[in-house]
Amino acid sequence: xxxxxxxxxxxxxxxxxxxxxxxxxxxxxxxxxxxxxxxxxxxxxxxxxxxxxxxxxxxxxxxxxxxxxxxxxxxxxxxxxxxxxxxxxxxxxxxxxxxxxxxxxxxxxxxxxxxxxxxxxxxxxxxxxxxxxxxxxxxxxxxxxxxxxxxxxxxxxxxxxxxxxxxxxxxxxxxxxxxxxxxxxxxxxxxxxxxxxxxxxxxxxxxxxxxxxxxxxxxxxxxxxxxxxxxxxxxxxxxxxxxxxxxxxxxxxxxxxxxxxxxxxxxxxxxxxxxxxxxxxxxxxxxxxxxxxxxxxxxxxxxxxxxxxxxxxxxxxxxxxxxxxxxxxxxxxxxxxxxxxxxxxxxxxxxxxxxxxxxxxxxxxxxxxxxxxxxxxxxxxxxxxxxxxxxxxxxxxxxxxxxxxxxxxxxxxxxxxxxxxxxxxxxxxxxxxxxxxxxxxxxxxxxxxxxxxxxxxxxxxxxxxxxxxxxxxxxxxx
Numbered sequence: 001x002x003x004x005x006x007x008x009x010x011x012x013x014x015x016x017x018x019x020x021x022x023x024x025x026x027x028x029x030x031x032x033x034x035x036x037x038x039x040x041x042x043x044x045x046x047x048x049x050x051x052x053x054x055x056x057x058x059x060x061x062x063x064x065x066x067x068x069x070x071x072x073x074x075x076x077x078x079x080x081x082x083x084x085x086x087x088x089x090x091x092x093x094x095x096x097x098x099x100x101x102x103x104x105x106x107x108x109x110x111x112x113x114x115x116x117x118x119x120x121x122x123x124x125x126x127x128x129x130x131x132x133x134x135x136x137x138x139x140x141x142x143x144x145x146x147x148x149x150x151x152x153x154x155x156x157x158x159x160x161x162x163x164x165x166x167x168x169x170x171x172x173x174x175x176x177x178x179x180x181x182x183x184x185x186x187x188x189x190x191x192x193x194x195x196x197x198x199x200x201x202x203x204x205x206x207x208x209x210x211x212x213x214x215x216x217x218x219x220x221x222x223x224x225x226x227x228x229x230x231x232x233x234x235x236x237x238x239x240x241x242x243x244x245x246x247x248x249x250x251x252x253x254x255x256x257x258x259x260x261x262x263x264x265x266x267x268x269x270x271x272x273x274x275x276x277x278x279x280x281x282x283x284x285x286x287x288x289x290x291x292x293x294x295x296x297x298x299x300x301x302x303x304x305x306x307x308x309x310x311x312x313x314x315x316x317x318x319x320x321x322x323x324x325x326x327x328x329x330x331x332x333x334x335x336x337x338x339x340x341x342x343x344x345x346x347x348x349x350x351x352x353x354x355x356x357x358x359x360x361x362x363x364x365x366x367x368x369x370x371x372x373x374x375x376x377x378x379x380x381x382x383x384x385x386x387x388x389x390x391x392x393x394x395x396x397x398x399x400x401x402x403x404x405x406x407x408x409x410x411x412x413x414x415x416x417x418x419x420x421x422x423x424x425x426x427x428x429x430x431x432x433x434x435x436x437x438x439x440x441x442x443x444x445x446x447x448x449x450x451x452x453x454x455x456x457x458x459x460x461x462x463x464x465x466x467x468x469x470x471x472x473x474x475x476x477x478x
Contacts, residue, residue, distance in 0.1 A: 012061040012062060012063060013061070013062065013100050013102075014056075014058055014059060014060060014061055014100070014101045014102070015056040015058070015062070015092065015098045015099065015100060016056055016057060016058030016098070016099065016109040016110075016111070017053065017056065017097065017099075017109065017110055017112070018096060018097055018098070019035070019109065019110065020035050020036055021033070021034060021097045022034075022035040022180060023045075023053065023112060023117065024178040025119065025178075026130050026131050026132070026178075027119075027131045028119060029119065030044065030045050030047055030049075030050040031043075031044060031045075031130065031134075032044075032053075032097070033134050035181065035208055036181070037135075037181060037182075037183055037208055037209060037233075037234060040134075040135070040371075040373055040377070040378075042134060042377065047117060047118055047119045048073065048083070049087060049091075050117035051069075051072065051114045051117045052065065052069055052083060052087050053087065053091065053097075053098070054114040054116075055068050055069065057111045057112070058104070058107075058109045058111065059101070062084060062088070065084060066081045066083075067080070069083055069084060072114070128371075128376055128377075128445065128446065129375070129377075129422065129423075129445075130377055131414070132174075132177035132410060132413060133179055133377055133379040133413060134179065134181060134377045134378065135179065135181040135182065135183065135373070135378045136174060136179060136181070136378070136379055136381060137182070137183050137184075137378060137380040137381070137391055138182055138183070138184050138189070138381055139184070139185050139187060139189070139380065139381065139383055139391060140161070140167070140184070140186070140187075140189050140192040140195065141186050141187040141188060141189055141191045141195075141383055142155060142156070142157070142161075142186065142187040142382070142383045142384075143155060143186075143187050143191065144186060144188040144191070144214065145188065145191065145214070145215065146188075146251040146252065146253045146256060147253065148214075148238075148251045148252070149250055149251075149252065149316070150279045150281065150308050150309075150311070150319060151311065151314060152309075152311040152313065152392045153185075153186065153187065153313070153392075154312075154313050155187060155313075156395065158382070158383055158395070159384060160384060160405075161383045161384055162383065162384065162404075162405055164194040164197050166385070166404075166405065167194075167198055167201065168201050170381065170409055171198075171205055172201075173409035174409055175205035175206070175207070177409065177410055179207075180205075180206060180207055180208060181207065181209070182202060182207050182208075182210075183210045183212070184209065184210065184211045184212055184213075185212060185391045186212075186383075187383070188213055188214055188215050189212070189213060190213040190215035190217070191215060192383075196228070199211070199225070199228060203228055203229055203233075208232070208233060209233050210233070210234045210235075211233075211235050211236065212235075212236040212238070213236070213237065213263075214237070214238050214251065214256070214260070216259045217237075217262075217266050217267055218266060219266050219269070222266040222267050222269060222270040223270055225267075225270065226271060226272060230272050230273075232273060233273065234273045234274070234275055235267055235272060235273065235274050235275075236274075236275050236276070236304075237260050237263050237267075237274060237275075237276050237277075238251075238276070238277045238279075239257065239261070239276055239277075239278060239291065239295075240278050240279055240280075240287070240291075241257065241284040241287035241288075242257075242287055242290045242291040243287055244257040244258065246283065246284050246287055247260070247284075247287075249283065250279075250281070250283065250284055264295075264298065264299075264300060265298060268298070268299045273302075274300055274302075275300070275302035275303060275304065276295055276300055276302075276303045276304070277303075277304045277305075277306070278291065278292075278303065278304070278305045278306070279307070279308055280305060280306065280307045280308065280321055280349065281308045281320075281321060282320075282322070282325060283319075285325050285328075286328075288305060288332070288333070289332040289335075289336055292305075292333070292336055292340075292343065292345060293336065293340070295343075296340050296342070296343045300343075301342065301343060301344055302343075302344040302345075302346075303345050303346070304345075304346045304348065305329075305333065305345065305347045305348065305349065306349065307320075307321050307326065307348070307349040307350060307351075307478060308320060308321065309352070309477060310476070310478065311392070311456075312392060312393075312394065312452075312455065312456050317476070320351075320476060320478070321349075321351075323351060326350070326351060329347075330349060333347045350478060351476075351478065352476065352477040352478035353476040354466045354467055354474050355473050355476075359469055362467065362468075362469045363469045365467060366469050369447060369467060370447075371448060372447070372448030372449065372450055372451075374389035374390045374422070374448075374451075375389045375418055375421060375422030376422060376448060379412075379413060381404060382395055384403070384405060385403045385404045385405030385406070386403050387400065387401045387402050387403065387412050387418070388400055388401065389401065389421060389422065390452050392452050393451075393452060393455070399421070399461070401415065401417050401418040401422075402415055402418065423444050423445060424461070424462065426440050426441075428462045429462050429463070432462065432464060433468075433470040433471065433472070434462075434463070434464050434470075449464065449468070450467070453465045453466055454466070456477065457474045457477065458472075
């Protein structure tokens with residue numbers, strides 16, 4: 001690593017931040033995070049490291065950055081060069097967070113003001129909750145024109161939806177707070193009457209976003225999207241089988257498969273990034289390899305395949321795939337990846353039955369569980385302005401943190417109500433294993449717990465999630 005760093009210094013390359021990483025001052029700490037709709041990763045970096053990273057603006061040489069570092073931190077040049085060597089070893093040679101600005105052919109890289117990375121004192125907090133979210137999950141429309149057998153959305157009728165003017169204010173407030181990533185869900189966002197204007201607002205504020213839809217994207221719509229300047233933003237089209245009858249049966253709409261393929265072709269024709277999503281059940285799992293091959297043939301380079309999971313609002317045990325079906329599918333997808341190396345296929349298939357594993361396995365999995373982002377780094381906004389922690393939760397008052405139809409964006413995010421829902425009091429867990437658990441605070445404030453799964457399995461968010469080693473027996477989740 002040090003050798004690589006010295007070579008860079010000698011060559012006088014000009015570096016800048018990679019386009020898939022961003023930095024932000026989160027009041028008492030500096031956050032370095034993935035600028036991505038597909039990966040959620042962030043960490044705290046020291047103020048000094050952040051200032052030096054900001055000095056790499058794509059125009060300064062490494063030597064010039066060292067000279068500025070010496071000046072700003074009031075150290076001699078040799079000491080400044082030591083700082084730079086360490087930064088290059090970690091952020092260039094190891095992680096490629098710093099890259100050669102010459103790799104940007106259009107000279108369009110993100111530049112930071114080093115003064116914005118200065119904080120009075122670096123501080124580590126056990127509470128990982130940020131002062132503003134890193135991402136938004138937007139649900140501008142609550143209905144859909146298909147009826148998927150695996151749907152997890154509540155889709156209950158709502159009253160008045162947010163106006164496009166209010167959406168503009170929310171997006172501007174979020175952008176001003178440092179938010180730059182959004183994912184659309186629903187209902188189907190493309191059914192929102194003013195969706196083009198909403199996307200334009202996000203593009204104006206440099207948001208990266210993913211739109212998940214089952215609506216038909218016509219040639220006219222694809223052309224309009226291209227003219228907005230979609231760039232590297234993505235559309236996700238759901239398609240669950242190559243056989244038209246099977247695909248249509250899954251979504252319970254005749255002609256859906258052909259409609260989905262037409263949407264994909266129209267988007268690709270105008271250079272708009274497309275990824276597909278496929279949910280596997282016993283009805284369609286054998287269709288998946290054929291589907292993926294045909295998608296690759298028409299130009300789809302990224303596909304996600306998942307297995308059916310239990311929903312709060314509609315569920316059939318018969319839709320769970322078996323261990324044999326899962327093994328077959330895993331083998332087929334691995335073979336397909338070998339034969340189609342240009343196709344980026346992500347397979348997230350698993351059997352989630354916490355009763356079927358040993359306590360030791362459960363404890364290991366619990367320690368390595370994924371972080372919950374709801375209310376900590378992510379904010380979900382419903383069509384009526386209601387803010388909830390997870391798109392799969394019921395839209396009821398008990399799970400509502402506030403409403404941006406009548407409250408400010410940061411007012412809701414930093415409200416006591418939001419904090420109380422994100423970190424519920426241990427007193428609310430009476431008569432559960434959580435009530436006397438010594439790890440309660442660490443469990444909730446470090447990695448969090450899946451309140452959705454607790455509600456799904458035990459009927460209450462004030463229960464342990466079923467993957468907790470201390471949780472009582474649970475029904476199968478996936």
